[in-house]
Amino acid sequence: MAHDHHDHDHDHGQEPPSDMALRVKALESLLVEKGLVDPAALDAIIDTYEHKVGPRNGARVVARAWSDPAYLDRLRADATAAIAELGYGGRQGEHMVAVENTPEVHNLVVCTLCSCYPWSVLGLPPVWYKSSPYRSRAVIDPRGVMAEFGLTVPDEAEVRVWDSTAEIRYLVIPERPAGTEGWSEEALTELVSRDSMIGVSLARAPETGA
Amino acid sequence: MNLPETGPIDPRVFDEPWQAEAFALVVHLHDRGAFTWTEWADALTGEIKAADDRGESGGGDHYYHHWLAALERLALKRGLAEPEALAMRREAWADAYRHTPHGQPVVLGA
Numbered sequence: 229m230a231h232d233h234h235d236h237d238h239d240h241g242q243e244p245p246s247d248m249a250l251r252v253k254a255l256e257s258l259l260v261e262k263g264l265v266d267p268a269a270l271d272a273i274i275d276t277y278e279h280k281v282g283p284r285n286g287a288r289v290v291a292r293a294w295s296d297p298a299y300l301d302r303l304r305a306d307a308t309a310a311i312a313e314l315g316y317g318g319r320q321g322e323h324m325v326a327v328e329n330t331p332e333v334h335n336l337v338v339c340t341l342c343s344c345y346p347w348s349v350l351g352l353p354p355v356w357y358k359s360s361p362y363r364s365r366a367v368i369d370p371r372g373v374m375a376e377f378g379l380t381v382p383d384e385a386e387v388r389v390w391d392s393t394a395e396i397r398y399l400v401i402p403e404r405p406a407g408t409e410g411w412s413e414e415a416l417t418e419l420v421s422r423d424s425m426i427g428v429s430l431a432r433a434p435e436t437g438a
Numbered sequence: 439m440n441l442p443e444t445g446p447i448d449p450r451v452f453d454e455p456w457q458a459e460a461f462a463l464v465v466h467l468h469d470r471g472a473f474t475w476t477e478w479a480d481a482l483t484g485e486i487k488a489a490d491d492r493g494e495s496g497g498g499d500h501y502y503h504h505w506l507a508a509l510e511r512l513a514l515k516r517g518l519a520e521p522e523a524l525a526m527r528r529e530a531w532a533d534a535y536r537h538t539p540h541g542q543p544v545v546l547g548a
Contacts, residue, residue: 240539240540241535241536241537241538241539242535242536242538242539242540242544243535243536244531244532244535244536245456245535246454246456248454248456248460248502248503248506249454249455249456250528250531250532251456251506251510251524251528252456252459252460252463252506253456253459253527253528253531254524254525254527254528254530254531255463255509255510255513255519255524255527256459256463257527257531257546258519258523258524258527259463259467259513259518259519262518264467264470264472264518265463265466265467265470266466269466269469270459270462270463270466271462273461273462273465273466274452274458274459274461274462277451277458277461277462278451278452278458322475341479341483341486341487342479342482342483342486343482343486343501344479351451352451352461355498355499355501356498357498358498358501359498360490360498362498364490393479394475394476394478394479394480395475395476
């Protein structure tokens with residue numbers, strides 16, 4: 229049995245990668261030849277999204293909004309501009325909207341059609357955000373979906389679901405946890421999880437966070 | 439339902455290099471004005487909707503399959519590439535792998 233399969237590739241070539249990888253290589257190399265794509269720019273984009281852009285950006289926006297009422301006002305008036313103040317810009321030119329959680333209102337973000345997501349402040353979306361169950365159920369049964377994340381929103385609070393589009397992306401500003409009076413922005417940033425800015429969880433409480 | 443994949447921030451952004459490359463191609467082509475972001479979102483939505491209808495999109499694991507299919511479709515529609523050239527180029531890359539010794543970079547026409 230051990231010798232049933234001889235390697236016929238006597239020049240010791242490599243096994244081609246997956247069909248998906250070959251398709252990307254084919255398209256990319258054709259586009260590079262035509263001058264439509266600059267390989268160095270591709271590398272820079274990958275580096276940015278693998279290493280530089282992530283939910284910490286959004287956490288800094290939230291911590292600033294918690295700490296600085298004037299900033300919160302600017303965020304409410306024009307979230308795209310207020311977020312850009314911290315150096316985070318949407319490269320698709322999408323319009324950012326900040327939605328604030330309060331004791332009366334809890335906000336939840338979804339993209340029912342595909343996976344529109346505020347990359348500049350949250351990085352790329354988690355797998356579940358792109359999944360069919362989340363996309364289809366977040367609008368129909370938001371409380372049920374949030375419960376699966378371990379989040380129970382009080383009955384008396386209104387749940388608002390925001391459906392992202394290619395043009396508009398939403399960032400949830402979670403409620404500032406109690407017991408964080410006088411905390412620095414940096415310390416507050418540690419309490420703000422990715423999921424809390426999508427709306428499927430709350431900001432961490434000081435006892436368990438940081 | 440398999441929804442929450444909780445825990446802290448997902449450390450791996452892309453599961454495989456081709457996903458990162460396909461992602462970057464879309465962002466870059468858009469930056470260069472090859473298509474608008476709305477056109478891109480429409481193309482991606484179309485692929486995902488078709489997969490949803492087939493019951494295949496599931497847990498989001500195949501997201502970048504849809505992403506690449508949408509990119510190819512949009513590239514062909516926009517005349518950025520031709521179907522025959524794409525197919526031939528794909529074979530050329532497969533051949534290049536088969537004829538490149540381990541440990542050496544794979545280049546076309548090797």
